[in-house]
Amino acid sequence: MALRLSVWFDYASPYSYLAVSRVERLAAAQLPGAEIDWRPFLLGPIFQRRSSNPSPFQDVSPAERGYRWRDIERHAALYAIPWHRPTRYPPMGLNAARLTLVALAEGWGAALIQVVYRAAFAEDRDIADTDVLHSLVAGLGRDAPAALARAGAGEIKADLTRQVETAINGGLFGAPSFVVGAGPDGTGGEVFWGNDRLEQALTWAAKPWL
Amino acid sequence: MALRLSVWFDYASPYSYLAVSRVERLAAAQLPGAEIDWRPFLLGPIFQRRSSNPSPFQDVSPAERGYRWRDIERHAALYAIPWHRPTRYPPMGLNAARLTLVALAEGWGAALIQVVYRAAFAEDRDIADTDVLHSLVAGLGRDAPAALARAGAGEIKADLTRQVETAINGGLFGAPSFVVGAGPDGTGGEVFWGNDRLEQALTWAAKPWL
Numbered sequence: 001m002a003l004r005l006s007v008w009f010d011y012a013s014p015y016s017y018l019a020v021s022r023v024e025r026l027a028a029a030q031l032p033g034a035e036i037d038w039r040p041f042l043l044g045p046i047f048q049r050r051s052s053n054p055s056p057f058q059d060v061s062p063a064e065r066g067y068r069w070r071d072i073e074r075h076a077a078l079y080a081i082p083w084h085r086p087t088r089y090p091p092m093g094l095n096a097a098r099l100t101l102v103a104l105a106e107g108w109g110a111a112l113i114q115v116v117y118r119a120a121f122a123e124d125r126d127i128a129d130t131d132v133l134h135s136l137v138a139g140l141g142r143d144a145p146a147a148l149a150r151a152g153a154g155e156i157k158a159d160l161t162r163q164v165e166t167a168i169n170g171g172l173f174g175a176p177s178f179v180v181g182a183g184p185d186g187t188g189g190e191v192f193w194g195n196d197r198l199e200q201a202l203t204w205a206a207k208p209w210l
Numbered sequence: 211m212a213l214r215l216s217v218w219f220d221y222a223s224p225y226s227y228l229a230v231s232r233v234e235r236l237a238a239a240q241l242p243g244a245e246i247d248w249r250p251f252l253l254g255p256i257f258q259r260r261s262s263n264p265s266p267f268q269d270v271s272p273a274e275r276g277y278r279w280r281d282i283e284r285h286a287a288l289y290a291i292p293w294h295r296p297t298r299y300p301p302m303g304l305n306a307a308r309l310t311l312v313a314l315a316e317g318w319g320a321a322l323i324q325v326v327y328r329a330a331f332a333e334d335r336d337i338a339d340t341d342v343l344h345s346l347v348a349g350l351g352r353d354a355p356a357a358l359a360r361a362g363a364g365e366i367k368a369d370l371t372r373q374v375e376t377a378i379n380g381g382l383f384g385a386p387s388f389v390v391g392a393g394p395d396g397t398g399g400e401v402f403w404g405n406d407r408l409e410q411a412l413t414w415a416a417k418p419w420l
Contacts, residue, residue, distance in 0.1 A: 050270070050271055060260070060383075061260055061383055063381035063382070063383050064383045064384070066381070067381070067383070067401060067403060070401075071402075071403070071407075073420065074410070074414075074419075074420055077419055077420040078410070078419055078420075171273035171276070171277070172273070173270075173271055173273050173274045173277070174274070191277060191280075192281075193277060193281070194406075196404075196406040196407075197281075197406075200284070200288070204284075209284075209287055209288055210283065210284055210287040210288075
């Protein structure tokens with residue numbers, strides 16, 4: 001059976017952008033034949049359930065907030081990934097996450113994920129805007145009105161809610177998270193949290209060292 | 211002039227242990243001749259000034275707390291660094307930090323830092339205990355009673371307080387932090403936060419990419 005890496009991501013998360021932009025290339029090099037199991041979810045409901053822990057980008061000191069943007073900018077430059085600090089932050093990723101579930105179900109999810117992230121963090125476009133999503137889907141040669149209609153329907157909404165519950169029950173608390181050896185729901189394996197753990201997750205997937 | 215890397219660390223921080231255990235070896239390999247500028251400080255007073263941000267190891271969800279210990283354990287194994295999860299956490303690092311300022315002033319700080327961290331995170335010893343500190347200093351062949359007496363005197367206490375103020379004024383907010391190109395007080399350069407940024411800090415010190 002091919003190795004599978006579950007990649008949990010939130011469109012509001014710039015560190016998810018850094019990881020999502022790299023994971024296919026790194027996995028192809030380090031884990032030939034591995035399958036990426038894309039898992040869009042939302043951190044908002046997870047942060048809301050915490051007693052005190054704020055979003056990593058809000059409610060922190062100005063020094064730390066400034067540091068984080070600098071850190072991301074440095075990473076993007078190091079990775080040669082296009083980067084434009086979003087003028088609206090955080091992006092409202094709900095609609096894009098629902099649309100991604102549609103695309104994944106229809107087999108074009110991996111392509112959509114890349115263009116949505118690029119719109120949010122390289123092109124400074126508002127991914128909450130239906131027109132923006134429409135143009136991204138059309139740009140992939142897909143039926144945008146149909147996909148957006150499906151993304152707004154009750155079934156997909158419930159799917160995303162369930163996915164967030166799955167993340168919480170599976171002990172996930174941040175994005176991006178990588179789960180190696182997960183069960184069918186994308187949880188239950190060895191968890192690695194953060195863009196800066198992607199290489200470790202891949203190394204672990206090839207051969208656990210502990 | 212030799213390159214200088216300012217390394218800000220807190221004895222309560224296991225990620226500082228991971229970094230401090232590696233920095234001399236990595237710097238020697240990547241930045242021959244570079245000087246490590248050791249900067250003990252305390253995160254406690256910094257966390258207390260935040261409005262809401264808790265310590266990274268307390269007041270977080272059980273899932274996240276469990277993850278962090280696992281993450282540290284994985285790193286220690288990957289780096290082949292001895293690790294024993296401390297039965298008392300966090301260690302009270304105040305006395306050890308003051309003692310370190312004494313040792314740095316007397317030229318044996320780098321050696322002390324390694325044995326204190328090892329006591330805390332590999333040998334499960336209580337580094338708040340004067341007897342433990344005494345034995346660590348004696349083990350380095352130094353005059354333990356004299357060093358401990360100096361560590362408890364007003365001048366060193368004021369030095370540590372000043373060092374924490376310097377960190378805050380310099381925009382530091384976590385440990386370990388690495389500052390490349392810092393001024394004489396160890397701040398003012400390019401800041402990298404976290405054990406997982408040590409390699410980047412060294413790469414940056416050799417050649418900034420942005």
